[in-house]
Amino acid sequence: MDLSQALEVATRSDPGMVRTNNEDSVLADPxxxxxxxxxxxxxxxxxxxxxxxxxxxxxxxxxRAIEVADGVASLDMADLRDxxxxxxxRANGAIHQASVSHPQYSGxxxxxxxxxxxxxxxxxxxxxxxxxxxxxxxxxxxxxxDHSFLQEQIDAGxxxxxxxxHAQNKNLVTRALGVDARVEVEIHDYEVEPGDIYLxxxxxxxxxxxxxxxxxxxxxxGANLELCAMQLVQxxxxxxxxxxxxxxxxxxxxxxxxPRGWFSRxxxxxxxx
Amino acid sequence: xxxxxxSMDGLMLKEIPLTKERMTIGRKxxxxxxxxxxxISGEHAAxxxxxxxxxxxxxxxxxxxxxxxxxxxxxxxxxxxxxxxxKYRLKYVNEVPQxxxxxxxxxxxxxxxxxxxxxxxxxxxxxxxxxxxxxKDMLAPTPAPVAPPPAPAPAVTAAAPADAALPLAAIxxxxxxxxxxxxxxxxxLTTLGKPGVxxxxxxxxxxxxxxxxxxxxxxxxxxxxxxxAQAHQLSDHDVIELAGVKMEFFVKS
Numbered sequence: 413m414d415l416s417q418a419l420e421v422a423t424r425s426d427p428g429m430v431r432t433n434n435e436d437s438v439l440a441d442p443x444x445x446x447x448x449x450x451x452x453x454x455x456x457x458x459x460x461x462x463x464x465x466x467x468x469x470x471x472x473x474x475x476r477a478i479e480v481a482d483g484v485a486s487l488d489m490a491d492l493r494d495x496x497x498x499x500x501x502r503a504n505g506a507i508h509q510a511s512v513s514h515p516q517y518s519g520x521x522x523x524x525x526x527x528x529x530x531x532x533x534x535x536x537x538x539x540x541x542x543x544x545x546x547x548x549x550x551x552x553x554x555x556x557x558d559h560s561f562l563q564e565q566i567d568a569g570x571x572x573x574x575x576x577x578h579a580q581n582k583n584l585v586t587r588a589l590g591v592d593a594r595v596e597v598e599i600h601d602y603e604v605e606p607g608d609i610y611l612x613x614x615x616x617x618x619x620x621x622x623x624x625x626x627x628x629x630x631x632x633x634g635a636n637l638e639l640c641a642m643q644l645v646q647x648x649x650x651x652x653x654x655x656x657x658x659x660x661x662x663x664x665x666x667x668x669x670x671p672r673g674w675f676s677r678x679x680x681x682x683x684x685x
Numbered sequence: 686x687x688x689x690x691x692s693m694d695g696l697m698l699k700e701i702p703l704t705k706e707r708m709t710i711g712r713k714x715x716x717x718x719x720x721x722x723x724x725i726s727g728e729h730a731a732x733x734x735x736x737x738x739x740x741x742x743x744x745x746x747x748x749x750x751x752x753x754x755x756x757x758x759x760x761x762x763x764x765x766x767x768x769x770x771x772k773y774r775l776k777y778v779n780e781v782p783q784x785x786x787x788x789x790x791x792x793x794x795x796x797x798x799x800x801x802x803x804x805x806x807x808x809x810x811x812x813x814x815x816x817x818x819x820x821k822d823m824l825a826p827t828p829a830p831v832a833p834p835p836a837p838a839p840a841v842t843a844a845a846p847a848d849a850a851l852p853l854a855a856i857x858x859x860x861x862x863x864x865x866x867x868x869x870x871x872x873x874l875t876t877l878g879k880p881g882v883x884x885x886x887x888x889x890x891x892x893x894x895x896x897x898x899x900x901x902x903x904x905x906x907x908x909x910x911x912x913x914a915q916a917h918q919l920s921d922h923d924v925i926e927l928a929g930v931k932m933e934f935f936v937k938s
Contacts, residue, residue, distance in 0.1 A: 453794065453795070521795055565735075569759075570733075570740055570759075571738075571740070571761050572761070575761040578761075578763065579738055579761070580736070580737040580738055581735070581736050581737065581738055583794060584736075584794055584795075585794070585795055586795075587795075588795045591795050625873055628872070628873065628874060629873075629874060632874045632876045632886055632899075633874070633876075633886060633899055635880065635884060635899055635900040636898075636899045636900055639886075639897060639899060643874070643886075643888065646888075646890070647873065650890050650891050
């Protein structure tokens with residue numbers, strides 16, 4: 413099922429004002445309802461390699477699996493979760509393998525946040541400190557919770573949210589794709605409503621621009637997603653742009669239920685998918 | 686490395702480097718920092734240091750712990766904070782070399798379980814080439830930045846000085862029902878027009894105000910010329926036409 417009529421998508425990735433290379437990588441496939449953002453780390457160009465591998469591998473595999481599944485029957489959320497987990501685990505293995513076998517990629521890794529839109533719902537998988545936010549009406553909220561040392565300190569009550577802005581350990585992630593042979597993926601799924609705007613971003617945005625300002629920008633410019641994406645990057649750069657900045661915006665134009673014919677119902681009931 | 690400077694009545698008594706992950710302060714001798722004074726509880730407070738950040742915690746002391754004149758139970762110490770215990774003052778000094786701090790600032794690194802203590806211990810040890818055991822691979826190949834990094838400042842305050850340099854501007858409506866009405870452009874973004882019909886946005890940036898078309902078939906007209914999809918920088922006394930209404934942009938002195 414082609415979701416490109418139901419989902420409006422805009423992406424933007426910028427090296428920022430200080431760095432010369434861009435270690436972020438973004439991918440959007442509105443037809444299959446897949447969006448992926450990765451923020452790579454590692455010396456020289458290893459960060460780009462890790463994030464590039466993550467988006468390319470995952471993008472291809474997820475789109476293909478959804479294409480195949482759509483031909484037979486609708487995927488349910490549990491299928492989708494398994495699919496995400498399997499493909500992310502596989503990408504992790506590939507990146508880790510590359511880092512072990514090529515000395516110049518040694519120790520590379522990447523954060524990941526990915527959303528798969530399917531049957532009026534969305535599955536979100538993330539690793540590290542790249543985020544997803546949601547604007548529903550006037551309510552702006554953070555969908556993902558960072559896997560970072562700072563977030564752990566906040567959770568443990570060691571440090572308050574206000575103090576966290578000034579912390580020096582902002583950039584330590586506790587999970588990343590590709591740094592170990594194993595990876596723990598966090599996956600949740602959510603109901604999606606027409607009018608919702610989802611923002612996926614690298615920490616280059618949320619470290620430079622307050623949540624309030626991000627929220628205001630989505631509300632003011634939600635009617636023009638391309639302009640909104642450009643404005644977010646521009647704000648990060650106007651504030652110093654010390655890191656690569658990447659954003660993916662997804663606006664839900666209309667409901668996107670999966671077609672449920674008698675054929676797929678029977679197959680579904682019989683447990684054949 | 687962070688340290689505390691102990692003083693009383695303005696007289697510096699000693700310097701205490703924060704070498705341990707957890708250091709206790711109190712009257713009793715088993716404390717890491719012993720202050721033998723009756724105003725100090727046996728076990729008064731503790732300082733937990735993780736990497737470059739230190740946290741002060743009052744351990745339920747009788748007379749309490751103050752930082753910069755405020756009573757605290759738990760406090761995230763900032764460079765220059767003064768901890769007051771009775772007549773004693775402990776100044777927290779954590780001068781991170783500016784260059785290193787800003788260069789490392791945005792470099793995301795992975796922290797694996799078990800690395801933390803190792804890393805904390807490394808920071809305490811004298812600096813040798815191969816410290817940073819756990820995250821060495823991440824750090825080693827990082828080339829030193831060639832260009833001098835900009836002055837480090839947290840995101841929130843970074844916007845403020847830039848904004849301060851920009852004069853305040855406003856929009857005054859010239860025609861229609863709202864004639865004479867003035868709208869001061871204090872926000873980063875100000876939208877104008879009717880949603881669904883025609884909307885434009887004025888972005889307040891460090892070097893000026895920019896108008897951009899957001900939605901609608903009609904594009905805004907500035908000084909009689911329609912805009913294209915690009916942002917257009919506004920000059921004092923520009924006249925904007927939007928959704929049939931004329932308005933003037935002007936800089937407030």
